Every structure is written in C-alpha cells, then in structure tokens.
Amino acid sequence: DVRTTFKRMAMNDEETVALTAGGHTVGKCHGNGDASILGPKPEEADVEEQGFGWKNTQGKGHSEDTVSSGLEGAWSSKPDRWNHTYFHLLLNHEWESVKSPAGAWQWEPINMKEEDKPLDAHIPGVRRNPIMTDADMALKMDPEYRKISERFHNDPEYFGEVFARAWFKLTHRDLGPKSRYLGPDVPKEDLIWQDPLPTVDYTLSEVEIEDLKKKLLNSGLSQTELINTAWDSARTFRGSDYRGGANGARIRLAPQKDWVGNEPERLQKVLAKLEEIQQGLDKKVSIADLIVLGGSAAIEKAAENAGVKIKVPFSPGRGDATDEMTDAESFNDLEPIHDGFRNWVKKDYVVKPEELLLDRTQLMGLTAPEMTVLMGGMRVLGTNHGGAKHGVFTDKVGALTNDFFVNLTDMSYDWKPASDSHYNIVERKTGETKWTATRVDLVFGSNSILRSYAEVYAQDDNKEKFVKDFVKAWVKVMDADRFDVKK
Numbered sequence: 001d002v003r004t005t006f007k008r009m010a011m012n013d014e015e016t017v018a019l020t021a022g023g024h025t026v027g028k029c030h031g032n033g034d035a036s037i038l039g040p041k042p043e044e045a046d047v048e049e050q051g052f053g054w055k056n057t058q059g060k061g062h063s064e065d066t067v068s069s070g071l072e073g074a075w076s077s078k079p080d081r082w083n084h085t086y087f088h089l090l091l092n093h094e095w096e097s098v099k100s101p102a103g104a105w106q107w108e109p110i111n112m113k114e115e116d117k118p119l120d121a122h123i124p125g126v127r128r129n130p131i132m133t134d135a136d137m138a139l140k141m142d143p144e145y146r147k148i149s150e151r152f153h154n155d156p157e158y159f160g161e162v163f164a165r166a167w168f169k170l171t172h173r174d175l176g177p178k179s180r181y182l183g184p185d186v187p188k189e190d191l192i193w194q195d196p197l198p199t200v201d202y203t204l205s206e207v208e209i210e211d212l213k214k215k216l217l218n219s220g221l222s223q224t225e226l227i228n229t230a231w232d233s234a235r236t237f238r239g240s241d242y243r244g245g246a247n248g249a250r251i252r253l254a255p256q257k258d259w260v261g262n263e264p265e266r267l268q269k270v271l272a273k274l275e276e277i278q279q280g281l282d283k284k285v286s287i288a289d290l291i292v293l294g295g296s297a298a299i300e301k302a303a304e305n306a307g308v309k310i311k312v313p314f315s316p317g318r319g320d321a322t323d324e325m326t327d328a329e330s331f332n333d334l335e336p337i338h339d340g341f342r343n344w345v346k347k348d349y350v351v352k353p354e355e356l357l358l359d360r361t362q363l364m365g366l367t368a369p370e371m372t373v374l375m376g377g378m379r380v381l382g383t384n385h386g387g388a389k390h391g392v393f394t395d396k397v398g399a400l401t402n403d404f405f406v407n408l409t410d411m412s413y414d415w416k417p418a419s420d421s422h423y424n425i426v427e428r429k430t431g432e433t434k435w436t437a438t439r440v441d442l443v444f445g446s447n448s449i450l451r452s453y454a455e456v457y458a459q460d461d462n463k464e465k466f467v468k469d470f471v472k473a474w475v476k477v478m479d480a481d482r483f484d485v486k487k
Contacts (some may be wrong), residue, residue, distance in 0.1 A: 002138045010173065010193055010330035015166040017139055017148040022163035024136060025086045028079055028121055029071035031102035033058040038067060064122040070104035073131035074118040087153035089116065089130055090140050100131075107132040169193055176242025180483050192327045197248050198319040202283055209314060212285065213297035219273050223298040223398055224382050229270045230295025230478065231341070231383065232262045233288075236334045237480040239365040244334050245481025248321035249288035254328050260346060261336040263385065270294075288318035292478050299474060302381055305399035308467040313475050315485045336360070340440040341378050344385030353421065354443040365480060370473040372444060372453040376404035377470040379441070390422065391441035402466040405458035407435070408445045415442060 006016040033056065039045055042053030049055060059065035077085040095107040108129045117127040139145045152159035169191070175181060178194050190196040204212075216226065233251040236244030250256050252271055258264055274290045296312035303310045337346040340357030349356065361371045382397040384390065394403035407413065407425075413434065416424045423442060425435040444450045457466045479485055 002135050003142075008333065009170065010327065010333070011166065011169070013144050014148050014162055015169065017145055017152065018159065018163040018166045019170060020135055020139060021086050021090075021149070021152065021159070022167065024075035025082060025084075026076070026079055028074035028118075029100075029106075029131065030066035030068040031070040031072035031100040031104055033065055033067040033102055035067050035070055035102040035104075064120065067102050070100060070102040071106045071131060071133065072100040072102065072104075073106065073108070073128055074121070075130055075132065075136065077116055077118050077130070079118050079121070084153075084156040084159070085116075087149055087159075090132060090136060091149060091153055095132055095137065107134075107137055174241040176481075177483065180242065192325065193330065195243060195248065195321070195327070196325045197321055198325070200286065200317050200319045202285065202316075204283075204285070204289075204316040208283070209293070209316070212281075212290070212293055213300070215277055216290065216294040216297050217301060219277060221270055221273055221294070223301055225266060225270050226294035226298040227302075227381055228263070228342070228383050229267060230292050230298075231378075232267070233291050234477050234480065235336065235339065235341070235360070235364065237365075237477070238334065238363045239480075240363060242481070242483075246292050246478055247288055247318045247481045248325075249286065249291060249318070250321050250326055250331065251291070252287060253321065253323055253326055255332055255335070259335050261339060261342075261344065261385065285316070286318050286320045288320055289316050292318065295478070296474075299400065299471065302398055302400040303467050303471070305396070306401045306463070306467065308400070308464055310467055310471055312471050315479060315482060317482070317484065339385065341374055342383055342385045343379070343388060343391050343438055343440060348421075353438060353440045357440050357443075364477060366473065366476070368449065369453050369469070370476065372450060373457060373466065373469045374473050374477070375440075375444065376402065376454070376457060376466070377474075379404045390436050390438045393425070393435050393437075393441075400467055400470065402457050402463050405444075405454045405466075408441070409451070409455055409458045 002016060002020070003013070006019070011019065037057065039049070039055030039057070040053060042049070042051050045051075045053040045055070056062070056065065056067055058067070075086055076083055076089065089109065093109040093112055096110055097105055098108050100106050108131055112129065114127055118130055120126040120128050139149045152162070173193060176195075177197065178186065178190065229251070230246070233249065234246040236256070238244050251262060251267065256262060257267060271287070274287055274294065278285060278287060278290060293314055296314050299312050300310060338344065338349075338353065338356040339360060340353060341360070345353050345356065357371070366374070377400055379391045380394045380397065380399065380401050380403050382392060384392065391404070393407035394401060396403065412428055414426045414428050415437070416426050418424050418436070421439050423437045424433045425437060426433055444454045456462060479487065
C-alpha cells in the first residue's frame with residue numbers, strides 16, 4: 001500500500017504524490033528480456049563474477065537488453081530531463097494491465113499518439129509505450145491522490161516546489177535535528193519534521209544542580225516514579241534517524257502523554273509535581289532537564305541505599321518543545337509497543353519478547369553489556385511497567401544492588417514454566433516459589449553470551465563495578481539526543 005509505505009517515512013499524501021511523480025519523471029525500468037535465464041544471484045555466482053551476479057547472456061547483456069526489475073519502459077515522454085509530461089500521460093489516457101517482456105505486470109496506454117511516446121533509451125528514432133506501475137495508477141484512482149495529481153498537473157511550478165521540499169525531507173530525515181547539519185547550504189528555515197527545539201538561555205552551577213536534586217527527592221515523588229519518567233522520556237531515541245529522546249520533553253505533549261507504555265496516570269502525576277517545582281524556582285529550568293535530573297537523583301539515592309556513593313553526571317541545557325514544534329502524527333511511529341527494560345509488552349506478538357528487547361537495544365545505540373547492566377539495575381529498582389514483580393529478584397527493592405544477577409545465576413533455584421511467557425523461580429530444597437520471571441529475564445541466564453556478562457556482575461567483588469557501569473549506561477541513554485554535548 002503506497003499510503004502506508006510513505007506514512008512510515010512521515011510523508012503526507014501531497015508529499016507522497018510529489019515524490020512518486022517526481023521520481024518517475026526521469027529514468028526508466030528495465031525488463032526487456034527473459035528474467036528466468038539470468039545467472040545466479042551475487043552470493044551464489046562463481047568467483048569470476050566478482051560479486052555482481054545475475055549475469056545477462058541475452059543479446060548485449062546491457063543497454064536495450066537489460067533486465068533488472070522486470071518492468072520495462074519509461075513513465076514520461078522525456079525521461080532524460082525534468083519535465084511535466086508525467087501527469088499529462090497519467091491523467092489523459094486510459095491504461096490497461098499487460099505483461100512486460102520479462103513477464104512482470106505493468107500498465108500501458110490504450111491508443112496513445114506516437115508523438116506522446118518516449119523515445120527508446122538506446123535505439124535512435126524508435127518510440128515505445130510509456131508504462132505505469134500500480135503505485136502510479138494509485139495517483140489516478142485514489143480520490144485524494146487524484147485531487148493532488150490534478151493540482152500538480154495544472155500548476156507545474158507548485159509541483160516542483162513540493163517535490164523539492166519532499167525530496168529534501170526524504171534524503172535528510174535520518175540526519176536528525178538541524179543542529180547536526182554541516183556546510184554552507186543548510187537551510188535557514190526550521191522544518192517541523194526536523195523536531196526543532198527552543199534555545200536554552202540558562203546554565204546551572206554544581207550548587208544549583210545539587211539544590212534541585214534535593215527538591216526533587218523531597219517532592220513526594222517516589223524514586224521509581226522519577227526513574228520511570230526519565231527512562232520513558234529518553235527511551236524513544238532512535239539511532240536510525242536520531243529522533244526521539246529526552247530533549248524537548250515531548251513526553252508532556254500528544255501523542256506521547258497518552259501512550260500506554262508511558263503509564264499516563266503516573267506520568268501526569270509526576271509532570272504536575274515537576275511543573276510545581278519549576279514554578280517555585282528563581283531560575284526557570286526546563287521540564288526536560290528536571291525529568292532527567294529527577295531520574296539521576298533517584299539513581300544516586302538508590303546507589304547509596306546499596307552502600308555505594310556515586311554521582312550521576314548531568315548535562316543541563318535541554319529545552320521544552322511546544323505542540324507547534326511537534327509533528328504529532330509522525331511521532332506515533334515512535335510509540336513503544338514493548339520495553340524489555342521495564343518488562344512490558346503491549347500485547348502478544350509473533351516475535352518473542354527477548355527478540356523485541358534486542359530491537360529496542362540496537363535502536364537506542366546500546367551494546368550487549370550496556371543492555372545487561374541496565375536490565376539488572378532496572379529490575380532491582382522496581383521499575384517494571386504497572387509495578388509488576390516479574391524479574392525483581394531482590395528483597396531490597398529500590399537499592400541499586402547486583403541481586404538480579406546473583407539470584408539469576410544461583411544454582412539453588414530451579415526455573416519452572418508457569419505459562420508460555422512466565423516462569424516461577426523455585427527453591428530446589430523446599431519446592432517453594434521465590435520469585436517470578438518472564439522470558440526477557442531468563443534469557444540473561446540461558447544465552448551463553450549474556451550469561452557471561454551476568455556472571456561478571458554477580459560476583460561478590462563487582463558490586464561497585466555494577467553500579468558504575470549502570471550509571472555510565474544510564475547517562476548514555478539520557479544524553480543520546482544531546483548532540484550539543486561532547487561525549
């Protein structure tokens with residue numbers, strides 16, 4: 001489905017039509033031959049093919065004899081240059097579904113004038129029927145696409161402008177915010193799909209940061225509430241396109257404030273308290289900074305509860321985005337439907353929970369050791385979604401201990417399936433259930449690589465290492481979208 005595919009790229013209907021039509025204005029498809037006699041694919045071809053594969057022995061093997069997609073033909077009358085014949089051909093002719101020489105289904109015009117046909121790309125003086133794909137025909141047959149196509153057809157200048165902007169978006173949307181752009185050609189205009197942020201005009205001294213930590217810890221909010229809000233705000237970061245993250249505090253805005261994974265009721269309670277604290281400050285600090293600092297202060301307290309004194313690095317300077325700065329519709333695609341770090345999946349999926357955890361981990365740019373230490377720490381901190389007890393292998397919830405790893409690798413326990421995704425941790429001697437767990441918890445004992453990391457953190461002499469490694473990984477998550485901070 002064309003609309004679904006382009007929506008995944010945060011493109012609206014107008015951008016979709018512009019990109020499809022503009023991309024098909026120049027060039028052609030290649031399928032002028034029998035695809036069945038092409039050579040093996042690159043991985044299966046002999047060494048003399050040097051990794052190219054699909055060797056074509058028909059005619060020249062290239063030019064007019066090229067076979068690639070299987071479709072054959074150009075879309076516009078002048079496919080060697082930017083022109084405005086694409087919509088003229090699409091809208092003013094009837095089309096029928098026929099097979100290309102390679103056997104692929106494509107659309108060709110019925111009774112088209114010879115002068116409207118494009119010239120053959122390789123044989124001088126010969127004209128060929130243009131073609132359309134199913135995606136092209138959607139621009140004619142879909143009612144909304146049709147309106148846009150007709151406007152573009154009647155206003156080529158407007159079409160060119162929309163295509164240029166959509167092309168820039170397509171080729172730059174994985175660069176993240178404009179602050180990451182380099183060179184003299186960076187546009188001055190702020191575009192909403194770049195997730196713009198307000199300029200921050202304050203700094204915080206160490207004394208001010210420590211004072212804020214005390215206010216946050218004494219606000220009446222629990223350690224878990226502060227940690228979960230900071231985590232949920234930051235975990236949206238995607239290294240694939242540099243979107244998401246804690247900067248901007250878009251967790252306060254639609255759609256994030258209503259995501260099930262963010263526990264809206266708990267979230268609103270925390271945000272209301274943070275806004276109250278903000279209003280009482282002599283220097284207005286952003287909610288984004290207060291969210292992260294609250295989580296960091298709670299981590300320090302949890303480490304202290306475990307007997308380890310540590311300071312969690314904090315880099316102030318985050319801004320608070322507004323609704324006007326936020327493309328709410330495109331942010332829907334960032335909604336977490338799973339978070340193994342908080343032992344939660346929105347519903348049952350074909351993909352196993354531990355595999356979903358790997359997906360989130362790589363999107364956040366974390367390594368396997370970082371995933372492991374964060375997992376163990378989040379469990380003993382009691383940060384599970386909805387307060388679930390699965391995987392909380394400790395009697396000292398809220399203290400940043402290595403108990404998760406100690407008890408996971410303790411051979412005095414047996415692991416008994418309770419359902420497809422839940423397990424009971426049973427004492428071998430008594431048969432009594434001590435704890436419960438999910439597949440995500442147990443994979444850190446069952447997978448040989450992850451178990452090796454777990455055993456390191458389970459060591460009696462590695463309690464402090466565990467805390468230090470957890471804090472380092474925590475700060476990496478909190479600062480993932482701080483492109484202005486040296487890392």
